[in-house]
Amino acid sequence: MAAAPLVGGLADVVFDHADEEPHRVALGRKDADGKWQDVTSAAFRDEVLALAKGLIAHGVRFGDRVALMSRTRYEWTLFDFALWAVGAQSVPVYPTSSAEQVLWMLHDAEVSAVMVEHEDHAMTVASVIDRLPQLKRLWQLDAGAVAELVEAGAHVEDEVVHRHRRAVTPESVATVIYTSGTTGRPKGCVLTHANFMFEADTMASRWESVFHSRPGDEAVTLLFLPLAHVFGRMVEVTAIRGRVKLGHQPELSAKALMPDLVSFRPTFILAVPYIFEKVFNAARRKAEAEGRAGPFDKAVDIAVKYAEAMEARAFGTGPGPSAGLRMQHQFFDKVVYKKVREAMGGRIRHAMSGGSGMERSLGLFFAGAGVTVYEGYGLTETTAAATANPPERTRYGTVGQPIPGSTVHIAEDGEVWVHGSHVFGGYLGDPKATDAVLNDGWLATGDLGSLDEDGYLTITGRKKEILVTSGGKSVSPAALEERVRAHPLVAQCIVVGNDRPYVAALVTVDQEAVEHWLTMQGRQQLAPGELVRDPDLEMEVRRAVVAANTAVSQAESIRTFRILAHQFSEQHGLLTPSLKLKRKAIEAAYETEVDALYR
Template identity: 80%
Template structure:
């Protein structure tokens, strides 16, 4: 199949903007709990729709009092927290355009985005962020205001707008139309300088209303309960932003967590107890690997691995039944599954808060076997695919017929087309307006309403999309063999000891790889074998460790022909990090930068 169209469920909005939902919901149901806010003492406090409206209104008045005007662009540089959502909706209330900035951005990255977007004001989280902007402020003549959250910026702005009449705010809000620009989100810059994606209120409203209409049943852990989600994705990324807007428009109780580290995230999952959440594959890998390490420490590796096999087989059989290609799990398999649900699966679910039965995954590809395991363990993960340019999800697996290992079908109202060269093209009301101040890049991306994604993929007979790689990341060996590195890298990363994998081989005689290690997994591996902790340089030369990584490489090579296989690899002593310029803020590999930084190691792979 070369093209698949899914009929729309939600119509494109004709009036209004994103902030209207805050005021409408408060009017209709003022005591409904819409957000959870974590206090300094670690306890969660409920926020009603009326309380949130009042906070948004007060902040909007303060922004107007401090000179923010309709159409102004205002930057937010902050981790995922309650105040980001508050500022987003206050700025949208007065018709301003939000420019999100990753809190880890360098001074030059910050300068480029604020300069390119002609930002007039900025909100930052703390002094370090303020100093980052301060170091380039002399080159930002349009920047008039800088507010700092930990210096009580919300209270300060509330005081500033206290005497302003509410109607002034509402006049601004009523002037916002679906075609008004809501946000300019800068791409991660894996292949060059970040580009500002211009997204309108209509883009987001169509996207989230479609997701709510199609996937609303999966927001609940059981019929009739209150839907809630804990957002821990960065709000500077379009995926996290979509979750935020969908929660507010869909009346899903929303909590915020600023850290992806297990030590901070897992306690908040246990306390907040969401009914579903949205994440990247990395999170699901961490949950699985932590569960397996715990079983190994307790001497229960055998039973755990058996439980994994049963979960995978059970979910595989259920998938086959859904597609009419099998009868479903056998009686014996059902009995085994029921036993392990009490012994293993319930404990895995408990680490995610205990109530989660559904989750959504995006940002990168998820291994089919991992998806089957979670489904068999009672948490169905709906994998999807999208870009900043498509306002997040363009495809996703439907609730009733999930095909694991794919990114699903086009979301309702979207068409997916596979071009002659294998590139994925998208069309729908969620596709962006273009790149800010960059008509050349806009013309290259948009073709008569079609978005050329730069990703390679294939549609199966039912319209399910599988992403196979990136056009710009295809390697061509000196023998003329084209190799897509993504599937090889993902399979090597399936090994619990592996943190990252970069496949190389462009203009070289064969394919090779650089591999980094997961520190937590390595510590566990050493402890289970009574090995002392060596220096990083000695660790990467450990023959037992090399054997483990070789197994991961051999497993990856089963996916491709011999000419495309990884012939050799090098284990590195340190991970690729954003701080060293080797990862984007969304944790994607910067291939050219890594190959330059490790030029000697790459050269050693080709003696």
């Protein structure tokens, strides 16, 4: 277990590592031609120091709050550590945030400066700047902000930065991260240097073995999660502290991500279930297009059975894979599983997943295909992971055990409570909201769950999302939605039924998957308006709904559904930046469609 730090702050390791191993490759960054270039510990230290001097020259002082509004890229990490080096606090802002959201966060956090990525972001800030009297500075990355700041700080002595850095203590505030706001106005979670150091060092010490393809090789990860989200931020800090070579990829889409996985060749990744679903579905579509759907499905079946047998052996409930199963697994490893791994860069043997639940069968497939996915669970308020599956005993379909130094308790009403050094101290300027979730160091998460006999946690839903039908039946929508989404043609599913006579659902489809499906049937492509009325597509979605219903009682089952022409998007205010459904917003936007489900 990692001990809670007694002195110092997050920026210290940048300087310590440069002194200890100046030539070690710490990061990779793309040049103007899109080629990966190595950045050594010493080079990164020099860049952090130069930028920190520039921040001081521009008036950033100890304790000031500076907003960062950008996609995931190298310069964000550079700014984070430069701000921490001068004792300032970063306030991450999603690059897709609206003007009103930006106004709220910058006003609430009393931000004095903001770094944006490009002109569109600058215009968003500019549109509300007259209502932000405390905002004094705006820097734009794509307009040469880093070079401008470095030049401005050239006359500042290095010792000025070091004096600021030495004044940072573990209790100093490192960042204020705003919640995604699924149930109301975002709240600023105040996280300290100690919160991040404990979380990162615990993950690095307990899960260090999974950072590598094989023992003794270098550890490399490609970060593509949004750095405005606590999960992405924890990956950034853990990589720098844990001496993991770190690369950045700005787009959380399979099309943009896959080429960079191949060129950067990470040894492990941290992702959300959506990425693993995309990799699996793309592999299956490719096999189907080549007339090999049958063998692929057989390979999936063998991978799942093999992983189940390995899981049973790890928990002492089975002997492991039989000789026949091992032979079949070996055969499919050469013809199927190897290609899945190659699509992810070729070196990945381990991955971590969080943000939402992953289907047990998907986790088993990847494990059987040679990529063990360790599912975990956490919140912004717990500085990311509070639980995770241990390397040697993964129980697929659960989010694992409490991380070392953390405790999980299930309250009488089923709510998950968490305690540990990674739990935040409260919401910025909101003692009432803080008191509502913190009780003597215990965080009431708002999530519902259960612990099995081995202490593995399963999340079953959120307290605020429980539907109660007019007949008085309580229904947790998350499990149903997850099962419907398991169908390759389904993109999203939202279950409705609050104060209604029965449970129903709105479903959106994956356009790429539907196009492939129509092609394989020898049919012409259909416009979105035609798709929603297509009887064959309706039959496919009905199969997904029927499969989901087998896991619940009749009173909890989805009685009817409607296919929508377009997916829920963040741009239309229907998803959070971490791709969670904004239930109230969706039900309001599709009020007519929901009403039609009950006629």
